[in-house]
Amino acid sequence: MVTQAKNSIGVLTSGGDAPGMNAAVRAVVRTALARGVEVFAIREGYQGMVDGGDQIVPMVWDSVGSILQQGGTVIGTARCAAFRTREGRRQAARNLLKRKIDGLVVIGGDGSLTGADTFRREWPELLAELVERGEITPKVAERHPSLAVVGLVGSIDNDMFGTDMTIGTDTALHRITEALDALGSTAASHQRTFVVEVMGRRCGYLALMGAIAGGADWVLIPESPPDVDNWEETMCRELKAGRDVGRRRDSIVLIAEGAQDRHGQPITSDYVKKVLEERLGEDARVTILGHVQRGGSPSAFDRNLSTMMGYAAVETLLQAQPDSPPQLIGIRGNRIVHSPLMDAVRQTHAVNEAITSNDYETAMALRGGSFKDAFRTLRTMVRAVPHPPKRGQKQLRLAVMHSGGPAPGMNPAVRVAVRLGIDHGHKMLGVQNGFKGLVAGDIQELDWMSVNGWATRGGAELGTNRFTPDGSDYYAIARNLETHQIDGLLIIGGWTGYQSAHELFSRRPNFPAFKLPIVCLPASIDNDLPGSELSIGADTALNNIVQAVDKIKQSAVASQRCFVVEVMGRYCGYLALMSGMATGAERVYLNEEGISLADLQTDLARLVAGFERGRRLALLIRNEYANPLYTTNFLCSLFEEESKELFDVRQAILGHLQQGGDPSPFDRIQATRLATKCIDYLIEQAQETTPAASFIGLQAGQVKFFSLEDLPRMLDTVHRRPKEQWWMELRPIVRLLSQPRPRVG
Numbered sequence: 008m009v010t011q012a013k014n015s016i017g018v019l020t021s022g023g024d025a026p027g028m029n030a031a032v033r034a035v036v037r038t039a040l041a042r043g044v045e046v047f048a049i050r051e052g053y054q055g056m057v058d059g060g061d062q063i064v065p066m067v068w069d070s071v072g073s074i075l076q077q078g079g080t081v082i083g084t085a086r087c088a089a090f091r092t093r094e095g096r097r098q099a100a101r102n103l104l105k106r107k108i109d110g111l112v113v114i115g116g117d118g119s120l121t122g123a124d125t126f127r128r129e130w131p132e133l134l135a136e137l138v139e140r141g142e143i144t145p146k147v148a149e150r151h152p153s154l155a156v157v158g159l160v161g162s163i164d165n166d167m168f169g170t171d172m173t174i175g176t177d178t179a180l181h182r183i184t185e186a187l188d189a190l191g192s193t194a195a196s197h198q199r200t201f202v203v204e205v206m207g208r209r210c211g212y213l214a215l216m217g218a219i220a221g222g223a224d225w226v227l228i229p230e231s232p233p234d235v236d237n238w239e240e241t242m243c244r245e246l247k248a249g250r251d252v253g254r255r256r257d258s259i260v261l262i263a264e265g266a267q268d269r270h271g272q273p274i275t276s277d278y279v280k281k282v283l284e285e286r287l288g289e290d291a292r293v294t295i296l297g298h299v300q301r302g303g304s305p306s307a308f309d310r311n312l313s314t315m316m317g318y319a320a321v322e323t324l325l326q327a328q329p330d331s332p333p334q335l336i337g338i339r340g341n342r343i344v345h346s347p348l349m350d351a352v353r354q355t356h357a358v359n360e361a362i363t364s365n366d367y368e369t370a371m372a373l374r375g376g377s378f379k380d381a382f383r384t385l386r387t388m389v390r391a392v393p394h395p396p397k398r399g400q401k402q403l404r405l406a407v408m409h410s411g412g413p414a415p416g417m418n419p420a421v422r423v424a425v426r427l428g429i430d431h432g433h434k435m436l437g438v439q440n441g442f443k444g445l446v447a448g449d450i451q452e453l454d455w456m457s458v459n460g461w462a463t464r465g466g467a468e469l470g471t472n473r474f475t476p477d478g479s480d481y482y483a484i485a486r487n488l489e490t491h492q493i494d495g496l497l498i499i500g501g502w503t504g505y506q507s508a509h510e511l512f513s514r515r516p517n518f519p520a521f522k523l524p525i526v527c528l529p530a531s532i533d534n535d536l537p538g539s540e541l542s543i544g545a546d547t548a549l550n551n552i553v554q555a556v557d558k559i560k561q562s563a564v565a566s567q568r569c570f571v572v573e574v575m576g577r578y579c580g581y582l583a584l585m586s587g588m589a590t591g592a593e594r595v596y597l598n599e600e601g602i603s604l605a606d607l608q609t610d611l612a613r614l615v616a617g618f619e620r621g622r623r624l625a626l627l628i629r630n631e632y633a634n635p636l637y638t639t640n641f642l643c644s645l646f647e648e649e650s651k652e653l654f655d656v657r658q659a660i661l662g663h664l665q666q667g668g669d670p671s672p673f674d675r676i677q678a679t680r681l682a683t684k685c686i687d688y689l690i691e692q693a694q695e696t697t698p699a700a701s702f703i704g705l706q707a708g709q710v711k712f713f714s715l716e717d718l719p720r721m722l723d724t725v726h727r728r729p730k731e732q733w734w735m736e737l738r739p740i741v742r743l744l745s746q747p748r749p750r751v752g
Contacts (some may be wrong), residue, residue: 016048018112020052022116027178079302101137156333374526572660
């Protein structure tokens with residue numbers, strides 16, 4: 008779909024490296040080649056552009072093979088003083104013109120993207136100077152009158168406007184939470200306090216979200232310094248109170264590298280350590296995570312985010328007109344969005360200016376509503392004890408329970424719900440063992456410290472199962488709701504939870520006890536629940552799959568082998584498609600598309616052709632319910648038989664390891680966000696004469712509630728999945744990037 012002649016394009020990574028940059032480079036290269044456009048990698052960022060020569064390298068399809076899982080950037084990045092000068096930019100333009108490059112994809116931070124815009128604006132003048140100096144001909148200048156620029160934000164700090172997440176941020180959060188989880192165990196062993204410093208420059212995103220995901224006990228961020236001058240006393244009082252209640256053996260203080268007090272004075276990790284030791288009279292240790300946050304293999308989210316952005320960057324570049332302003336490719340919710348590059352840069356600088364001028368209210372407002380909400384929630388979660396109930400307040404009794412299969416993130420959701428409910432002055436009850444426990448009356452009151460440490464735990468501490476009530480079970484449930492005087496019910500889980508909640512709602516005319524506010528929070532690794540584009544647990548499962556597949560691929564490097572990997576999801580292909588994108592699978596089999604004999608013949612022909620050309624590894628990913636007859640075992644047998652000993656075929660059924668492990672940072676953060684909204688909803692609806700019954704979800708990045716009455720119309724009941732599945736729109740990207748060779752176009 009090239010709408011305007013584009014001789015060739017270049018891609019570079021600049022500024023600090025960020026996990027996921029390689030996935031973006033891969034997507035840019037393969038999308039350009041598939042569209043029939045020559046593409047060059049510019050090594051070492053702007054320095055390579057200035058130096059030219061073998062620093063600007065033509066790329067072919069296989070140039071970017073096997074780089075998805077690599078951290079850093081394989082094409083390099085470097086600071087370049089020369090590019091800041093007019094002479095350096097003129098030399099860079101000359102080097103680009105030698106390769107007929109008049110389009111750039113720049114992957115970097117705000118400084119790198121600003122430099123690209125300056126280069127673009129000066130381009131006509133630079134060409135005129137080159138013509139005048141006799142370094143290019145007027146004809147060359149005429150063929151390349153403008154430079155098109157598209158930017159992708161590669162920065163672990165997540166400090167750029169125009170996108171919800173920047174490339175590398177999710178991986179950095181993985182590193183931070185892994186460190187906090189590890190430090191928590193050693194801190195508890197010695198009843199010790201750790202001060203952990205994280206990156207982020209003047210942005211507190213990593214510290215704030217790391218504190219939520221890691222269950223930290225205090226946090227210091229640039230956007231909202233302590234609101235009192237004697238903040239040290241407040242911090243130490245809260246930490247000491249946490250120890251005094253008897254069940255908190257460790258304390259972790261998380262500090263952003265740009266933290267400061269209300270007067271703009273820096274707050275350093277060494278200063279916090281000194282304060283803690285002097286005022287608490289105990290050992291404190293400082294851990295500065297530093298560049299470990301940048302390193303390692305990118306998370307599944309970063310691989311897919313970068314892939315989608317790289318694909319969109321090329322499509323945008325090829326449609327650019329001579330007067331098109333440079334565009335920034337970002338993400339809102341789960342959708343790729345475009346915005347004027349320099350508008351995003353100016354808004355980003357506005358936050359830094361607000362912090363510098365000590366205008367923290369503006370800084371928080373510019374960070375956005377979800378940032379403020381997260382900070383407000385965290386301030387409650389780190390309290391040693393809750394606020395006492397308000398005088399004359401009606402004290403509600405709110406119950407929380409699980410239902411369905413286990414999903415990592417269930418425990419963080421319970422922790423947040425319990426503490427927020429108690430802090431609002433209400434009683435919180437835990438229903439043990441799902442709906443079986445609700446039928447049996449296995450219900451216990453939960454206090455503030457009963458959920459201590461749940462922020463990081465996988466599994467479901469309250470217990471869960473796929474039991475669905477039937478017949479007389481509803482009489483028992485009604486009796487127990489009345490006996491325990493339950494005023495609201497939060498169900499955290501999957502299909503059985505939603506179905507059972509809908510039954511309670513439908514039976515209200517016969518059971519007055521069911522006329523209480525009910526809300527379902529989506530928790531299912533299959534990501535197959537209506538009303539929410541992402542369910543709690545799906546991100547953890549996706550990362551478990553990607554880590555397993557990375558190891559599988561490494562095991563086959565010395566042999567010619569095809570792996571068929573079966574993943575969970577039941578009738579929903581989310582895990583299959585997204586893990587296929589994140590691992591570079593050659594083929595993904597989905598129930599939504601089915602499998603035909605013609606498909607298998609085509610796939611076999613591609614496999615044979617690939618291995619005949621020297622391929623050592625092929626990866627196919629199959630959704631567990633893709634086809635009832637063409638099973639994983641059948642596919643392996645078919646391909647093995649028809650390979651004529653050209654390659655071996657092995658199967659890997661990942662099974663329940665996809666449900667296990669501690670929840671990912673994304674799942675912990677989203678569980679916190681949704682549970683906060685659910686508790687507010689239950690409290691609000693409990694005041695109504697006819698309280699609502701709903702399910703909550705994320706739609707395009709926004710939290711929304713849907714009536715349980717609408718549940719049937721939103722379902723594909725035959726396949727137990729939503730009628731609308733946003734991720735199906737990503738299939739063309741997966742197909743394009745996995746094809747063995749680009750189309751000629």
